[in-house]
Amino acid sequence: xxxxxxxxxxxxxxxxxxxxxxxxxxxxxxxxxxxxxxxxxxxxxxxxxxxxxxxxxxxxxxxxxxxxxxxxxxxxxxxxxxxxxxxxxxxxxxxxxxxxxxxxxxxxxxxxxxxxxxxxxxxxxxxxxxxxxxxxxxxxxxxxxxxxxxxxxxxxxxxxxxxxxxxxxxxxxxxxxxxxxxxxxxxxxxxxxxxxxxxxxxxxxxxxxxxxxxxxxxxxxxxxxxxxxxxxxxxxxxxxxxxxxxxxxxxxxxxxxxxxxxxxxxxxxxxxxxxxxxxxxxxxxxx
Amino acid sequence: xxxxxxxxxxxxxxxxxxxxxxxxxxxxxxxxxxxxxxxxxxxxxxxxxxxxxxxxxxxxxxxxxxxxxxxxxxxxxxxxxxxxxxxxxxxxxxxxxxxxxxxxxxxxxxxxxxxxxxxxxxxxxxxxxxxxxxxxxxxxxxxxxxxxxxxxxxxxxxxxxxxxxxxxxxxxxxxxxxxxxxxxxxxxxxxxxxxxxxxxxxxxxxxxxxxxxxxxxxxxxxxxxxxxxxxxxxxxxxxxxxxxxxxxxxxxxxxxxxxxxxxxxxxxxxxxxxxxxxxxxxxxxxxxxxxxxxxxxxxxxxxxxxxxxxxxxxxxxxxxxxxxxxxxxxxxxxxxxxxxxxxxxxxxxxxxxxxxxxxxxxxxxxxxxxxxxxxxxxxxxxxxxxxxxxxxxxxxxxxxxxxx
Numbered sequence: 001x002x003x004x005x006x007x008x009x010x011x012x013x014x015x016x017x018x019x020x021x022x023x024x025x026x027x028x029x030x031x032x033x034x035x036x037x038x039x040x041x042x043x044x045x046x047x048x049x050x051x052x053x054x055x056x057x058x059x060x061x062x063x064x065x066x067x068x069x070x071x072x073x074x075x076x077x078x079x080x081x082x083x084x085x086x087x088x089x090x091x092x093x094x095x096x097x098x099x100x101x102x103x104x105x106x107x108x109x110x111x112x113x114x115x116x117x118x119x120x121x122x123x124x125x126x127x128x129x130x131x132x133x134x135x136x137x138x139x140x141x142x143x144x145x146x147x148x149x150x151x152x153x154x155x156x157x158x159x160x161x162x163x164x165x166x167x168x169x170x171x172x173x174x175x176x177x178x179x180x181x182x183x184x185x186x187x188x189x190x191x192x193x194x195x196x197x198x199x200x201x202x203x204x205x206x207x208x209x210x211x212x213x214x215x216x217x218x219x220x221x222x223x224x225x226x227x228x229x230x231x232x233x234x235x236x237x238x239x240x241x242x243x244x245x246x247x248x249x250x251x252x253x254x255x256x257x258x259x260x261x262x263x264x265x266x267x268x269x270x271x272x273x274x275x276x277x278x279x280x281x282x283x284x285x286x287x
Numbered sequence: 288x289x290x291x292x293x294x295x296x297x298x299x300x301x302x303x304x305x306x307x308x309x310x311x312x313x314x315x316x317x318x319x320x321x322x323x324x325x326x327x328x329x330x331x332x333x334x335x336x337x338x339x340x341x342x343x344x345x346x347x348x349x350x351x352x353x354x355x356x357x358x359x360x361x362x363x364x365x366x367x368x369x370x371x372x373x374x375x376x377x378x379x380x381x382x383x384x385x386x387x388x389x390x391x392x393x394x395x396x397x398x399x400x401x402x403x404x405x406x407x408x409x410x411x412x413x414x415x416x417x418x419x420x421x422x423x424x425x426x427x428x429x430x431x432x433x434x435x436x437x438x439x440x441x442x443x444x445x446x447x448x449x450x451x452x453x454x455x456x457x458x459x460x461x462x463x464x465x466x467x468x469x470x471x472x473x474x475x476x477x478x479x480x481x482x483x484x485x486x487x488x489x490x491x492x493x494x495x496x497x498x499x500x501x502x503x504x505x506x507x508x509x510x511x512x513x514x515x516x517x518x519x520x521x522x523x524x525x526x527x528x529x530x531x532x533x534x535x536x537x538x539x540x541x542x543x544x545x546x547x548x549x550x551x552x553x554x555x556x557x558x559x560x561x562x563x564x565x566x567x568x569x570x571x572x573x574x575x576x577x578x579x580x581x582x583x584x585x586x587x588x589x590x591x592x593x594x595x596x597x598x599x600x601x602x603x604x605x606x607x608x609x610x611x612x613x614x615x616x617x618x619x620x621x622x623x624x625x626x627x628x629x630x631x632x633x634x635x636x637x638x639x640x641x642x643x644x645x646x647x648x649x650x651x652x653x654x655x656x657x658x659x660x661x662x663x664x665x666x667x668x669x670x671x672x673x674x675x676x677x678x679x680x681x682x683x684x685x686x687x688x689x690x691x
Binding site for chain 1: 470495496497498500501502503504505506507509510512513526527529530533536537538539554556557560561562
């Protein structure tokens with residue numbers, strides 16, 4: 001069996017997992033919260049965009065509006081809900097985002113219904129290049145570029161800006177950071193805003209490349225979690241590589257008899273292996 | 288769980304009823320006396336799946352609407368039908384418990400209009416031992432089509448798809464068919480049916496299993512393409528037909544890979560969701576007629592559902608048809624002779640029952656047969672100019688196609 005076509009399909013999927021993983025890691029590093037609502041925020045963006053397009057709004061502004069909606073929702077949660085939980089255990093904060101996810105999911109299924117999935121399309125879906133005999137659509141290439149840019153952008157943010165410095169300080173020690181004047185709530189809120197933007201972009205790309213359905217998009221946060229875990233919840237590049245690995249593995253396994261039947265489990269298996277490796281590395285196990 | 292996905296589809300199929308009902312006339316029900324029946328009630332039961340994996344109870348609700356209409360119009364020679372149904376919660380043990388309650392406590396003379404995911408699995412042997420017939424609105428599991436005492440008004444996943452496959456072989460002249468099989472119980476039975484038929488026609492066949500929990504449909508399409516098939520059946524969860532078609536469009540295989548699907552994907556909004564790429568490139572088998580067909584029995588179905596507050600969805604069509612067949616059988620028996628044995632015999636004698644909701648007709652078939660399919664004909668629908676178009680003519684399955 002020729003596995004090359006599955007490399008092409010894995011690139012698109014992996015890129016979106018990678019982008020999601022980077023968004024999760026950013027938030028975890030800055031605000032110390034593992035955001036289970038990441039997928040739901042993406043679903044929110046994708047459905048708002050779809051509705052605008054159905055109302056004959058131009059494509060580009062509709063996509064931007066969807067990203068703004070998810071970023072805003074994420075910001076509001078970070079500013080007014082998560083901010084009240086800063087002193088609580090990380091597990092509590094993570095569980096609260098699960099409630100946020102379910103609230104968004106409930107709203108989405110109420111407004112858009114759980115029935116037939118819709119389609120979100122881009123003109124780039126049917127534009128493609130042939131590379132090594134692979135048919136790579138511009139949308140897949142764009143997804144990969146966006147994921148790479150996200151890693152670079154977050155890297156620049158963390159290392160070249162005062163906000164990034166504050167985020168790194170918070171990641172290192174929140175109490176000491178507060179003592180030396182880091183504005184914890186403002187920094188957290190910015191992290192939520194950026195993470196919400198990432199969620200929006202990932203949701204839109206998944207809505208285009210995979211399926212536009214509230215439930216499916218909400219739970220696609222799970223492979224993204226796997227990507228983030230592969231990055232030890234700290235490394236952007238690790239999350240990127242993890243996301244690509246998860247997407248590629250899921251795509252390639254369809255060509256492997258027996259394993260094809262369980263390929264959706266690939267991200268979890270990879271995450272478990274990554275966790276086992278992380279636990280064996282003392283310096284990385286602190287988190 | 289036996290073919291949960293197809294049943295989930297059935298629950299979503301409620302939307303089919305929205306295809307546009309035509310004008311409602313007064314319902315035509317049995318003796319049409321306009322007088323309520325007051326005699327000794329005739330006990331009839333049903334089993335539905337209303338909770339758990341899906342809610343597909345509208346089959347029994349369609350049957351109840353018609354029985355209510357019969358009761359309000361003189362009943363069966365003056366005797367009303369005492370009809371009730373219960374939820375098996377998608378649990379075979381619960382289905383068995385309800386069946387026992389209906390047969391032994393209620394003393395039902397027949398089970399009419401059941402629509403359940405698990406009923407047949409749990410009860411096919413029991414019905415035979417009890418000498419009672421279950422005429423279902425929605426049979427899903429293989430056992431619903433391989434039991435002496437169970438008949439269905441629907442064609443189910445295997446036979447519904449076989450209609451589309453037969454059309455593809457005879458009319459589209461496909462040379463190589465793929466059957467990607469999701470990892471759900473019952474799907475192997477469907478693919479086995481496709482394999483047996485296409486190989487008998489000299490058509491190449493490819494088969495593989497896939498994980499339908501994965502959202503990566505692009506790889507699934509690539510996997511199908513690599514089999515070398517020029518046609519494939521779609522057996523996934525019905526709503527996933529949209530990403531399946533989208534992935535096929537991404538790969539631009541619409542002209543070289545003919546995609547065939549069963550009735551549950553006949554969503555009213557699918558042509559719009561699928562997009563113009565799929566005009567004249569996608570074929571769906573319909574086991575019952577679309578509700579905007581305008582046929583006299585379809586219009587009566589709509590009138591009955593409206594008069595008795597039932598949703599006129601696709602499964603309700605099956606329940607209505609099961610109830611109509613049952614009433615015809617009951618009417619053939621003198622009022623004082625109606626009991627389980629006579630009703631069983633009367634139902635077994637129903638052959639060539641006509642309704643425009645069936646593409647041709649419905650028959651119980653030989654009473655001792657161990658495989659049966661009453662509804663052997665369907666229509667083929669395609670997406671054309673952004674809308675569904677039902678093609679003229681019926682696709683009818685041969686005897687050789689109806690077997691284990």
